[in-house]
Amino acid sequence: MKTQIKVRKEKFEKISWEPISQKKSIDLKTLVGSGREVKQSSYPSLQNYYSLLVP
Amino acid sequence: MFDSQPYKLIYVQKSSPHKDEDFLFAEIFKFFTDKKIKYILKAEFYPENVFAIKYYAAYQRKLEYKYHIKTNNGNAHKIILTCGSLLPLMLKRFPEASFAINGAFSVDSQNELAEKIDKNQRYRIYSFFIDLKVGRKTFQHFVFEEVSSYLLINKLDNTDSIKKKDRIRKMFLSLYNFEADI
Numbered sequence: 215m216k217t218q219i220k221v222r223k224e225k226f227e228k229i230s231w232e233p234i235s236q237k238k239s240i241d242l243k244t245l246v247g248s249g250r251e252v253k254q255s256s257y258p259s260l261q262n263y264y265s266l267l268v269p
Numbered sequence: 270m271f272d273s274q275p276y277k278l279i280y281v282q283k284s285s286p287h288k289d290e291d292f293l294f295a296e297i298f299k300f301f302t303d304k305k306i307k308y309i310l311k312a313e314f315y316p317e318n319v320f321a322i323k324y325y326a327a328y329q330r331k332l333e334y335k336y337h338i339k340t341n342n343g344n345a346h347k348i349i350l351t352c353g354s355l356l357p358l359m360l361k362r363f364p365e366a367s368f369a370i371n372g373a374f375s376v377d378s379q380n381e382l383a384e385k386i387d388k389n390q391r392y393r394i395y396s397f398f399i400d401l402k403v404g405r406k407t408f409q410h411f412v413f414e415e416v417s418s419y420l421l422i423n424k425l426d427n428t429d430s431i432k433k434k435d436r437i438r439k440m441f442l443s444l445y446n447f448e449a450d451i
């Protein structure tokens with residue numbers, strides 16, 4: 215249980231903050247990559263438990 | 270986490286863009302949480318047959334960072350599930366549509382802090398949810414981790430999905446002022 219909580223905290227709850235003024239100086243057009251395809255679900259065993267919204 | 274029932278989605282209207290908006294039209298829905306907080310859910314339609322899904326708490330609609338503020342009501346999983354329930358609904362009317370979802374970075378206005386853009390918290394939760402609840406039969410899944418975006422390319426569209434992904438990427442980059450609006 216402790217491990218599960220630790221994983222959840224690291225995966226979902228952690229937030230890296232920075233001064234909001236830095237946002238104005240970032241040009242995301244140079245930041246964005248070409249995109250990566252996610253061919254398979256990372257959670258096939260969980261998918262057996264949760265029903266899909268879309269096949 | 271995502272095995273509960275979504276809130277009931279209520280169709281509001283089809284809306285046209287304002288002067289400063291670049292989508293072609295938007296389908297507007299609303300829903301109410303257990304605590305009776307009203308949320309607005311928008312599916313904005315763009316060229317390339319792609320909808321961008323956005324939502325915000327209605328009482329925050331006039332705030333500059335309405336997409337970036339946490340309500341901290343402890344029901345995010347149900348809100349995300351409700352937004353996800355829009356997918357099958359929209360596919361009935363737009364069977365060849367693709368969908369784009371951006372994880373807005375969080376803003377702490379009081380302390381003048383903003384979350385980093387890449388792989389932000391909303392993106393991590395949305396990508397987990399989409400990976401879990403949306404299969405590969407209907408869509409090809411693409412992620413843009415640097416800007417916390419997820420793209421679902423509809424396989425019914427009968428087009429080269431890699432080229433389509435690149436066209437959608439280019440289109441959003443040309444339309445959005447990413448420095449301020451992402």
